[in-house]
Amino acid sequence: MLDNIVIVMVNTTHSGNIGAAARAMKNMGLSQLVLVDPKAAIDEEAIQRSSRAEDILHQARIVASLEEAIADCGLVVGTSARSRYIPWPLMNPRECAAKAAMASANGNKIALVFGRESSGLTNDELHLCHAHVHIPTVEDFSSLNVAQAIQVMCYEMRLAAISEPALQQEESAWGVEWDYELANHEQLNGMLHHLEQTMVDIGFLDPNTPKQTMSRLRRLFQRAGVDKMEVNILRGIFSAVQRQQKVQGVQQDAVKTGDSD
Known part of the structure; x- marks a missing residue:
């Protein structure tokens, strides 16, 4: 399952956050990092903050747009701290992990998309996602550093992966084996x-x-x-x-x- 998950960071402005994200990923067994039009380079600070996860940084894919980053993914989930004008399917991290495990079991790649440090994802970017995930922090101190958010999501993905053998014994969401993969x-x-x-x-x-x-x-x-x-x-x-x-x-x-x- 974890090999099918891509962490996507959009317009990241601080190289230290890229390094910390790589460390969070490696802690939990994820390895695919995609940077969308990053405003920070993978520099010495990023490598130091990765704490021996520099292999993820060296293998990171850099693309020009979010659409390019998620083109081959069958499930795309965007992190959002704000409610939107048009309601969109919303999950907490554990529900998202269960959904990701199901999608992976059916042969799909999953993208977890994280926005800018200052403003998150735009409405247009969030509309490209099948669902949004909200980390339920306390209301009066709800701001999470992007690398912290990635750590939370990677942890939930690992929990789901540990439970995956039991999940695979269950039938699919529709009660039968499906004949075609989800459209990416x-x-x-x-x-x-x-x-x-x-x-x-x-x-x-x-x-x-x-x-x-x-x-x-x-x-x-x-x-x-x-x-x-x-x-x-x-x-x-x-x-x-x-x-x-x-x-x-x-x-x-x-x-x-x-x-x-």
């Missing part, structure tokens, strides 16, 4: 962009005033946990709708041309 972020994102364009083509969605339509549809599909075959079926339907729309457009143009003659 790249596949789901492609389907959502296809849906958006289809809705624009048929006049359902005004691209100039989309409001929250796509955010709510993203929430729907991420909450449903669609698999790869289901994504392919939906995209086939969207393509058929687009073809029919083009045919109707050609026919309408032909009628207008005939009328003008």
